Amino acid sequence: MCEGKLTRPMLFSSLLSAVVYSMFPLSATSCSRPLTQAESRGQLLYRSHCYECHDESQPELKKAPPALHNVLAHRSLPDGVTPATEENVRQVIVYGLHTMPPFSGRLTDAQVADLIAFLHRK
Numbered sequence: 332m333c334e335g336k337l338t339r340p341m342l343f344s345s346l347l348s349a350v351v352y353s354m355f356p357l358s359a360t361s362c363s364r365p366l367t368q369a370e371s372r373g374q375l376l377y378r379s380h381c382y383e384c385h386d387e388s389q390p391e392l393k394k395a396p397p398a399l400h401n402v403l404a405h406r407s408l409p410d411g412v413t414p415a416t417e418e419n420v421r422q423v424i425v426y427g428l429h430t431m432p433p434f435s436g437r438l439t440d441a442q443v444a445d446l447i448a449f450l451h452r453k
C-alpha cells in the first residue's frame with residue numbers, strides 16, 4: 332500500500348528528469364554520441380596541428396585551406412576529384428598537398444589514425 336505512494340513521486344521525478352534531459356541534453360549536439368577515446372585524442376591533435384589553417388582564415392596562403400566539416404562523408408575530398416576515403420586523407424596528412432605541409436615525422440601512424448577518427452566526427 333505504502334509502496335504505491337512512495338513510488339509515484341519517484342516515478343514522477345524520473346519522468347521529469349527524462350523530459351528535462353531531453354530538452355537540455357548534456358552535449359551540444361544532441362543527435363550524436365559522445366566522442367570515443369580515439370576521436371578525443373584526434374580532436375586534440377586537430378586543435379594543435381590543423382585548426383589554425385582549416386578553421387581560421389590564412390590570407391597568406393595562395394589557396395585557402397578548405398573547411399573539413401564532414402570531409403569523409405562526401406564523395407570526394409575538397410579538391411573535387413580525389414575520392415573521400417580514409418586512405419586518401421591519410422596520404423594528404425602524411426605527404427601534404429601543395430601548400431599544405433606534410434606531417435610525416437611529426438605525427439605517428441597512431442596519431443594520424445586518431446585524427447582520421449576525429450575527422451569522421453568533425
Ligand code: HEC
Binds near residue numbers: 395399432
Ligand atoms: C599550413 C596550413 C595547413 C595545415 C597546418 C593543414 N592543412 Fe590541410 N590543407 C591546407 C591547404 C592549403 C589545403 C588545400 C590544398 C590544395 O588543394 O591545394 C589543404 C587540404 C586538406 C585536405 C583536402 C585534400 C584534398 O584532396 O582536397 C585535407 C583532408 C586536409 N587538408 C587535412 C588536414 C589535416 C588533417 C591537418 C592536420 C594534421 C591539416 N590538413 C593541416 C593547409 C593546411
